[in-house]
Amino acid sequence: MPVIPVISASGGVGKTTISLLLAYMLTVHVHVDPRRILLVDLDPTAGLSLRVFGDDRYDEACRDRRTLYHMDLDFNVRNVRIDEYVNFPGRSAEAVSNVAVLPSGEDDKGDLSTRIEEWFRYGRRERLWDVLEGSGALSRYDYIIVDTAPFFDARYTIIAVSASERAVIPLRPTVTDVKRTRRMVTALRKHRIAVSPIFVFNFDKGRLAKEAATLASMGYGLPRPGRANPDPKLRTLIGELAVHGEVAASALVHYKELSDAEFPRGRLGDRIAIAACAPTVDLFRALGINAPPCPLEYEEE
Numbered sequence: 248m249p250v251i252p253v254i255s256a257s258g259g260v261g262k263t264t265i266s267l268l269l270a271y272m273l274t275v276h277v278h279v280d281p282r283r284i285l286l287v288d289l290d291p292t293a294g295l296s297l298r299v300f301g302d303d304r305y306d307e308a309c310r311d312r313r314t315l316y317h318m319d320l321d322f323n324v325r326n327v328r329i330d331e332y333v334n335f336p337g338r339s340a341e342a343v344s345n346v347a348v349l350p351s352g353e354d355d356k357g358d359l360s361t362r363i364e365e366w367f368r369y370g371r372r373e374r375l376w377d378v379l380e381g382s383g384a385l386s387r388y389d390y391i392i393v394d395t396a397p398f399f400d401a402r403y404t405i406i407a408v409s410a411s412e413r414a415v416i417p418l419r420p421t422v423t424d425v426k427r428t429r430r431m432v433t434a435l436r437k438h439r440i441a442v443s444p445i446f447v448f449n450f451d452k453g454r455l456a457k458e459a460a461t462l463a464s465m466g467y468g469l470p471r472p473g474r475a476n477p478d479p480k481l482r483t484l485i486g487e488l489a490v491h492g493e494v495a496a497s498a499l500v501h502y503k504e505l506s507d508a509e510f511p512r513g514r515l516g517d518r519i520a521i522a523a524c525a526p527t528v529d530l531f532r533a534l535g536i537n538a539p540p541c542p543l544e545y546e547e548e
């Protein structure tokens with residue numbers, strides 16, 4: 248089960264954060280060799296690449312042609328090896344310093360979106376899989392995590408899911424996000440794109456008190472849910488969403504240590520690693536990855 252797409256219906260719901268967290272927790276909690284993990288940035292705006300490398304090093308990777316964009320161009324004309332295209336964060340992202348990263352990539356002529364247009368023009372939805380297989384990535388890595396652009400442009404989701412139907416889907420526990428997420432899953436299935444969703448709630452519980460209380464009233468684990476009144480309409484919607492896939496029993500909530508200002512720049516302290524453990528382990532188990540139990544139940548903030 249090597250490829251893990253991370254997809255979403257809304258933007259900014261935590262795909263990139265969760266992709267990085269999965270890679271980090273695979274190393275610190277499941278004790279996977281970081282060199283056996285590949286993070287693929289399948290987002291033409293290069294959110295993950297920029298977060299991990301910063302602007303200058305991302306630009307350098309593009310100039311050195313060490314990106315998915317360049318790998319795909321080269322794959323058209325010759326045999327490629329994944330090792331020619333990956334970059335290691337090192338000191339720029341200590342939490343994932345030895346994890347291989349395939350940045351999205353761009354140059355004066357275009358970016359990943361121009362490649363994806365071509366893939367679709369020629370009906371090559373399986374192209375990501377083909378490139379990963381052809382470059383030896385599928386055997387070189389035990390886990391390939393694919394961060395994507397949101398479903399507003401369905402092509403990124405479709406390509407990622409065509410490489411593995413078992414997809415991690417972060418969302419906020421809001422009426423809008425739950426409805427959108429259900430619509431995305433339904434639309435994919437309607438177009439005969441197989442997807443087995445693993446939903447995970449990720450949100451700022453300080454801002455979404457009613458939503459936190461609703462999740463808690465439904466038995467989802469989250470730290471200090473507060474005393475707001477649960478929302479019956481949201482409850483029904485979340486209940487309906489659960490029919491479409493698995494839902495992580497613990498929610499991830501926002502911590503400043505997980506924000507892009509801090510993570511993966513530095514390793515997570517014990518408190519946050521423990522707080523993020525339960526939802527991450529839920530995802531690992533749903534993905535069929537054998538993970539040990541978390542050291543403690545949720546810590547207080």
Ligand SMILES: Nc1ncnc2c1ncn2[C@@H]1O[C@H](COP(=O)(O)OP(=O)(O)OP(=O)(O)O)[C@@H](O)[C@H]1O
Binds near residue numbers: 257258260265500501
């Ligand atoms: N659990 C979290 N704790 C703290 N901050 C978070 C958490 N999840 C997301 N964020 C913050 O929310 C913002 C959006 O998160 P992120 O970039 O991971 O979302 P995304 O789904 O990848 O967005 P996009 O659709 O734009 O690619 C970022 O600033 C990120 O740091």
Ligand SMILES: [Mg+2]
Binds near residue numbers: 262263264395
């Ligand atoms: Mg992102």
